[in-house]
Structure formats: C-alpha cells, structure tokens
Amino acid sequence: MNEKISFQQLSELLSEITGSSVATSELFIKEFFAVISDALTKGETVKIKKLGAFSPSGMPDKPVIYAPDEELAEAINMPFTCFEAVELNDSISDDALNECNNEHQNKQSNIDFEQENELSSTTEELEQIETTEEGQNNTETSITEIVKIEQDSTSDTVDEVVTKIDETQETCKPIISEEVLDVTEDEGERKSLLGLWICISLIIGLFIGYLIGNIYPYDTTKTNDIEIVKDIPLLSDSIATDSTVETADTIATPIVITDTIGKTRFLTTMARQYYGEMSFWVYIYEENKDILGNPNRIKPGTIVIIPDAEKYGIDKNDSLSVERAKLKAIEIYAPYQK
Amino acid sequence: METKQIVATLSKKMGREPKDINALIDGLSAIIKDKCGELDSIAIPGFGTFIPLKEDEKIITDLSTGKRMLIPPQISLQFQPSTILRKKLTE
Numbered sequence: 001m002n003e004k005i006s007f008q009q010l011s012e013l014l015s016e017i018t019g020s021s022v023a024t025s026e027l028f029i030k031e032f033f034a035v036i037s038d039a040l041t042k043g044e045t046v047k048i049k050k051l052g053a054f055s056p057s058g059m060p061d062k063p064v065i066y067a068p069d070e071e072l073a074e075a076i077n078m079p080f081t082c083f084e085a086v087e088l089n090d091s092i093s094d095d096a097l098n099e100c101n102n103e104h105q106n107k108q109s110n111i112d113f114e115q116e117n118e119l120s121s122t123t124e125e126l127e128q129i130e131t132t133e134e135g136q137n138n139t140e141t142s143i144t145e146i147v148k149i150e151q152d153s154t155s156d157t158v159d160e161v162v163t164k165i166d167e168t169q170e171t172c173k174p175i176i177s178e179e180v181l182d183v184t185e186d187e188g189e190r191k192s193l194l195g196l197w198i199c200i201s202l203i204i205g206l207f208i209g210y211l212i213g214n215i216y217p218y219d220t221t222k223t224n225d226i227e228i229v230k231d232i233p234l235l236s237d238s239i240a241t242d243s244t245v246e247t248a249d250t251i252a253t254p255i256v257i258t259d260t261i262g263k264t265r266f267l268t269t270m271a272r273q274y275y276g277e278m279s280f281w282v283y284i285y286e287e288n289k290d291i292l293g294n295p296n297r298i299k300p301g302t303i304v305i306i307p308d309a310e311k312y313g314i315d316k317n318d319s320l321s322v323e324r325a326k327l328k329a330i331e332i333y334a335p336y337q338k
Numbered sequence: 339m340e341t342k343q344i345v346a347t348l349s350k351k352m353g354r355e356p357k358d359i360n361a362l363i364d365g366l367s368a369i370i371k372d373k374c375g376e377l378d379s380i381a382i383p384g385f386g387t388f389i390p391l392k393e394d395e396k397i398i399t400d401l402s403t404g405k406r407m408l409i410p411p412q413i414s415l416q417f418q419p420s421t422i423l424r425k426k427l428t429e
Contacts, residue, residue, distance in 0.1 A: 028359070029382065035347055064419045076371065076413050085410065
C-alpha cells in the first residue's frame with residue numbers, strides 16, 4: 001500500500017503474467033509508452049482498450065488529460081462501489097451530526113463511570129468487612145492483654161506471699177492454685193468468645209448464601225457457582241471473586257466469528273461474504289465501533305467480530321433492511337465529515 | 339489513435355505478432371488494475387506516473403436548492419506526466 005512500483009518491478013510483473021522474458025517486457029513497455037507520447041506530441045488523442053484515453057490539453061500546468069477506462073476505474077474503486085450519493089434530509093442539521101458523535105463519546109464515558117461506581121462500592125464493602133475483622137482482632141487482643149495483666153498480678157502476689165511467709169508455703173500453694181485456676185478460667189472464656197465469633201460469622205455466611213440462592217433461582221450447577229462467588233468476598237479479597245466471575249462468564253459466552261481486515265479485504269468484502277450484500281458492512285462496524293475509528297481508515301490486521309445476521313435483522317432479500325443499512329452508513333460517516 | 343493502430347505500430351517495431359502485443363497490453367492493464375487497487379502507484383520513466391487517489395466522503399450543498407448530498411469516498415486513478423513529457427508537449 002502506498003508503494004511506488006518501479007520500471008524494473010513492472011517489467012518483471014509483466015513477464016510473470018504474460019510468460020514472456022523480462023527483456024521483451026521491458027522493450028514493450030518502453031515502446032508502448034513511446035508511441036503514446038509521440039502521438040500526444042502530435043496533438044492526437046490516444047485511446048487504449050482496458051487502459052483509458054490520453055489527450056493533450058494545451059494547458060501548461062496539466063498538459064495531459066487522462067480518463068481511465070470505465071472497467072479499470074470501477075475495479076480500482078471496488079471497495080466503495082457499493083456506496084451511492086445520498087441526499088441528506090433537512091431534519092439532519094450540522095449540530096445533529098456533531099451531537100451524534102458526542103453521544104457516542106458520552107455513552108462510553110457513562111459506561112466507564114458506572115464501572116468505577118461498581119468498583120468503589122465493592123471496595124467500600126470490602127473495607128467494612130476489614131474493619132469488622134479488625135474490631136474482632138482488637139477485642140481478641142484486649143482479652144489477651146487482660147489475661148496477661150491478671151497473670152502478672154497473680155505472680156506478684158505469689159512472690160510477696162513467698163517472701164513474707166516462708167513457713168506458710170503449704171498455705172500459699174492453694175492461693176497460687178486458685179489464681180492459676182482464675183487464669184485458666186479466663187483462657188476458657190477467651191476460647192468460648194472466639195468460638196462464638198466463628199459461629200456468628202458462619203451463620204451470617206450461611207444466611208447470605210441462602211438469600212443469594214433465593215435471588216438467583218437458576219439451575220443447581222449455576223446457583224452453586226454464584227453462591228461461591230458471593231461468599232468469597234466476605235472471607236477473602238476481590239481478586240478471587242473476579243477470577244470466578246470471569247470463569248462463570250466464559251462458560252455462558254457463545255461462539256464468536258472473527259475476521260481480519262487486510263489490504264484488499266474491507267468491511268464491505270466481509271459483509272458481502274457473510275451477509276451477501278455489501279451495504280451491511282455498517283453492522284460489522286457497529287459491532288466493533290469501540291476498536292474502529294473512521295471507517296475509511298481502518299488499519300490492515302485489525303481483527304473484527306462478525307455479528308450474527310439475526311442480531312441486526314440482516315436480510316439481503318429485504319429492501320427495507322438494505323435501506324436501513326444505507327441510512328446507518330450516513331450516521332456512521334456523519335462524525336467524520338470535515 | 340486507437341488500440342488497433344498502436345498494436346500494428348508496435349508489432350512492426352518489435353517484430354512480434356499482434357496477438358502477442360494484445361496479450362502484453364492486457365497484462366499491463368491487469369497490473370495497473372491490481373497495483374493501483376492496492377493504492378500503489380506505477381512509475382514509467384520518460385512518460386509519467388499512474389497514481390490512485392483516495393478521496394474521503396464529503397457533503398456537497400447545492401446553493402440554489404439548498405439540498406445537501408453525501409458523496410461517498412472513492413479511489414480514482416490519476417495520471418501525472420513526467421517532466422520529459424511535459425517539455426515535449428509544451429515545446
């Protein structure tokens with residue numbers, strides 16, 4: 001694309017096509033165009049079948065007027081032959097054409113905003129869960145601190161008792177044993193508190209699971225997946241939920257047909273192949289408008305999704321459907337007007 | 339000058355059958371069709387360059403009626419004469 005074919009390349013190509021030698025091809029090209037230029041200098045118009053007509057104009061800025069052969073011109077303009085000049089309605093103003101472009105941009109920004117909101121809400125939920133967990137931890141630490149303090153105090157009292165009364169060691173023993181018993185009782189309380197917390201969290205988890213199960217009454221396999229997805233955020237981070245959601249989505253997605261834009265493969269050629277009519281290229285564009293910009297400047301190598309014909313009501317035999325596609329083309333081109 | 343005359347002149351100059359010359363002309367036009375269809379330009383030294391020109395879509399307004407037409411994009415084949423041909427023609 002946009003390359004310049006030199007004389008050498010041209011003669012090689014000609015020899016390949018015609019089966020003649022490169023020297024013969026070179027000689028032919030030289031002689032052929034020498035004859036034309038001679039005729040032009042004599043003021044004659046030269047008409048060549050399948051190539052076109054050359055005529056001298058007499059103007060110094062454009063001395064030769066070239067009119068390509070009808071068949072050749074049509075073949076070169078092949079990607080755009082399906083289009084026709086269309087009269088625009090009076091109702092479509094320039095502002096409306098600009099608005100069309102703006103709406104497209106706004107839609108995209110709205111989608112982004114919604115996604116951000118969803119993300120922020122999920123992060124808020126996660127933060128709440130974390131804070132409750134922290135609260136639990138705090139209570140746990142406070143309990144352990146109390147236990148430690150009590151342990152220290154008991155040891156102090158024991159020391160005092162030991163230093164003051166040596167003879168009454170036997171009497172001290174029961175005191176120590178009583179204090180130790182208190183400590184073990186506190187530890188027991190702590191364990192029971194932990195057990196209580198675990199029980200409460202399990203009950204909450206089961207209750208939420210039950211609620212989700214009621215909200216999404218799908219078949220058993222799917223509901224199980226969703227319950228797992230919804231339960232995980234309460235116990236773990238968001239990464240796990242994302243991956244599980246993705247796997248659930250991939251199972252549901254249908255088979256998608258894709259095609260690649262080439263140097264000579266355009267949306268129109270794809271439309272003709274898949275739908276039997278060039279005009280339906282607009283729906284391929286519509287399906288991929290997020291990755292495609294100006295429909296005339298799509299880079300070769302771009303992979304596009306071919307939508308199902310039923311999705312947009314594509315029917316080559318229905319003249320209304322074809323007309324709709326042509327009107328859609330006007331809408332698509334509108335934002336790219338100069 | 340028409341194709342027949344050119345074929346006759348070339349067959350005399352090159353000493354080949356008119357059928358072969360016709361085949362060569364067909365081959366040349368096929369190359370121009372293919373290459374210019376891919377937006378490549380073809381340069382012929384001493385004669386000029388065949389350039390495919392892509393024009394974007396545009397809206398044309400008829401001032402007398404006020405009607406607006408949406409003209410679709412198109413690729414047209416242009417010919418740019420070389421300086422040698424220009425000199426020959428202006429002399």
